[in-house]
Amino acid sequence: MKLQVTQENLSKALSTVGRVATNRGTLPVLANVLIKTIDNRVAISATNLDIAITRYIGSKISEQGAITVPARLVQDFVGSLPSGVIDLKLDEFKLRMKSGSYSSSINGISAEDFPVMPAISDKTAWKLPAKMVKEALQQVVTAASSDEARPVLTGVYIHSYQGQLFMVATDSYRLAEKKLGEAKQDVSLLVPANAMQDLLRIVSDSNDDVEILHDDQQVMFTVGEVELVTRLIEGNYPDYRKLIPKSFNTTAKLKKQEFASITKVASLFARESAGSVVVSADESDKALQVRSVASQLGENTSKADADVTGEGEITLNSRYLIDVLSVLNGSDVEFCFNGKLEPSLIRDPKQDDYLHVIMPLKS
Amino acid sequence: MKLQVTQENLSKALSTVGRVATNRGTLPVLANVLIKTIDNRVAISATNLDIAITRYIGSKISEQGAITVPARLVQDFVGSLPSGVIDLKLDEFKLRMKSGSYSSSINGISAEDFPVMPAISDKTAWKLPAKMVKEALQQVVTAASSDEARPVLTGVYIHSYQGQLFMVATDSYRLAEKKLGEAKQDVSLLVPANAMQDLLRIVSDSNDDVEILHDDQQVMFTVGEVELVTRLIEGNYPDYRKLIPKSFNTTAKLKKQEFASITKVASLFARESAGSVVVSADESDKALQVRSVASQLGENTSKADADVTGEGEITLNSRYLIDVLSVLNGSDVEFCFNGKLEPSLIRDPKQDDYLHVIMPLKS
Numbered sequence A, B: 001m002k003l004q005v006t007q008e009n010l011s012k013a014l015s016t017v018g019r020v021a022t023n024r025g026t027l028p029v030l031a032n033v034l035i036k037t038i039d040n041r042v043a044i045s046a047t048n049l050d051i052a053i054t055r056y057i058g059s060k061i062s063e064q065g066a067i068t069v070p071a072r073l074v075q076d077f078v079g080s081l082p083s084g085v086i087d088l089k090l091d092e093f094k095l096r097m098k099s100g101s102y103s104s105s106i107n108g109i110s111a112e113d114f115p116v117m118p119a120i121s122d123k124t125a126w127k128l129p130a131k132m133v134k135e136a137l138q139q140v141v142t143a144a145s146s147d148e149a150r151p152v153l154t155g156v157y158i159h160s161y162q163g164q165l166f167m168v169a170t171d172s173y174r175l176a177e178k179k180l181g182e183a184k185q186d187v188s189l190l191v192p193a194n195a196m197q198d199l200l201r202i203v204s205d206s207n208d209d210v211e212i213l214h215d216d217q218q219v220m221f222t223v224g225e226v227e228l229v230t231r232l233i234e235g236n237y238p239d240y241r242k243l244i245p246k247s248f249n250t251t252a253k254l255k256k257q258e259f260a261s262i263t264k265v266a267s268l269f270a271r272e273s274a275g276s277v278v279v280s281a282d283e284s285d286k287a288l289q290v291r292s293v294a295s296q297l298g299e300n301t302s303k304a305d306a307d308v309t310g311e312g313e314i315t316l317n318s319r320y321l322i323d324v325l326s327v328l329n330g331s332d333v334e335f336c337f338n339g340k341l342e343p344s345l346i347r348d349p350k351q352d353d354y355l356h357v358i359m360p361l362k363s
Helices: A007-018 A071-080 A130-143 A193-204 A256-268 A318-327 B007-018 B071-080 B130-143 B193-204 B256-268 B318-327
Strands: A002-006 A032-038 A041-047 A051-058 A060-063 A066-070 A085-091 A094-099 A102-107 A124-129 A155-161 A164-170 A174-182 A188-192 A209-214 A218-223 A226-231 A250-255 A276-282 A287-292 A298-305 A307-309 A311-317 A332-337 A344-347 A354-358 B002-006 B032-038 B041-047 B051-058 B060-063 B066-070 B085-091 B094-099 B102-107 B124-129 B155-161 B164-170 B174-182 B188-192 B209-214 B218-223 B226-231 B250-255 B276-282 B287-292 B298-305 B307-309 B311-317 B332-337 B344-347 B354-358
Touching (some): A002 A007, A071 B256, A102 B256, A130 A164, A130 A318, A174 A318, A193 A218, A250 A298, A256 A276, A256 B071, A311 A318, A318 A344, B007 B051, B066 B102, B124 B130, B130 B155, B130 B164, B130 B209, B276 B332, B311 B318
Antiparallel strands (some): A002 A060, A032 A041, A032 A066, A094 A102, A164 A174, A276 A287, A276 A311, B032 B041, B032 B066, B041 B051, B085 B094, B124 B209, B155 B164, B174 B354, B250 B307, B276 B287, B287 B298
């Protein structure tokens, strides 16, 4: 292998894929990135066996070839080089890299040892705008569970329902649902949330469409020059729609920033009680109140002006409130609930394609 | 106690002193800050028994008093409040704080339990400009040791010598010396380096003079409204001047940024060898070269243009080189050494008040 790439392109590709490389696995090659010529491009890839990411970059290639080298070292090295052309040359298993007065030799592992994801068969392909995917992922991914005891809840469920396409996640304590518009075919994909976190980083950088190609086992997202392949999670997603309350005894409409501020302040006092705060609203008071449960440290009560219908209170995990308030887009927010035992709902009153449900805590 | 302060002043004072408060001690009150009225001001203090920091703020006081409250909680709480007036009121051991629609009660510990640093007797006082202290601390503090086995090396040594005032630190692997100008009296103070780190943060914020008041046991630095008191380290500082080489076989003059870049790149390959790199210079080559010692990962050689006198090589810890190159001010740097076994010296050729010595590693 012998080729030239620009520092900018190689550095960008290494930082796109490098995050997936891992030192924690048992296979040393998983800590490496694969550098491989394919016709007149170079593919830079990393995988942790669940997820594989590849970025293609243009290159002047004099000799085809492939090698894997330690991801962190090569990323730090290329990131430290001045901009301009880098010469790469493979010498047995040593990758020699030269740029101006910087010259290094990195010990690699054979490209044949690098695990390849199985090809996707029975292909179904469709597209979504990057901007839509980015917003949906930001609003949905945090609600997924990280507890491997219930694998289906560690996924983001992309599916069609009554002709509409939805993206949903829930860890059983909270639930986020985004409507993505009309579904052009039947879809039911359960994608690992950490792959979706990687996809979010990739789409954040891009204005391209996201192309989605899948079979029963795997899905590949293509965004410009980047491909992300991940296995799908097996199992049936819970029938989450029945958890979403349809009517409410109490509704408060207020400024999103104020709701976030009073919740953050109350959460400071709620460290001993795992973040639990009491949210209450009263029509006659024209305010929403967040109160931390009295603790060894002290207690706090803060209020924000609100348009309130009805009255009542509910105990919630303040972290879940803070999470959803940070991903809503508008300046106003509507908080709706039915007493202490039923799920509460948060939404932007001006945006009907997103809703977020938070289960109450026992108080 | 009953008073009013502005959120800006209280928040600033809490962040100045809060760093010193510690949860790690055996005394719970050390995790607290002391809030105490003194005439028409409020003193906000924290201590870890070695260091005490106080910031005074203006206040409208209706009732004198004092209390201690958890540093982190009150700092986070006040930092989250909107700007404006905060009402403080002490109710037994509960500090009630109110600002607009935010209202909290923080459980305190009696001010009588808060440890007071002994008063400074036999006072000697002098002043230095904040800008000079800031530059000196930035260039000297990192060379102090963090190894408590040799307490004198964990200090910064401020002393007079032949009519000049100096600030010095060494961990025995490297040494930094800054000349502070004419000494107006005999001085010999060995100040804990972590107190000097705190002083650096305080002077970075200020244009005031630094007033220094001390006896044999303690020193107090006053910068505007902030006082830092620390115990002094006992013991004799080593006769470091004999370690500073006076003449050199090899001298290289080069751009500081280029020296820093090639050292950083070489250090990436030197992780297994605890950062050791080989620096070599050759008059005929007109370049300084930094080479990482070959390792399992690979190896690297990088060069920078330099005016070289003589030739030779020396093995150094790359971290020490990176540290000193980051605190020199000028655009050029002079690197001087005498073969593999003698200490090397780095200085700014245009600034003769600062020098940095790095001991060689065995190679």
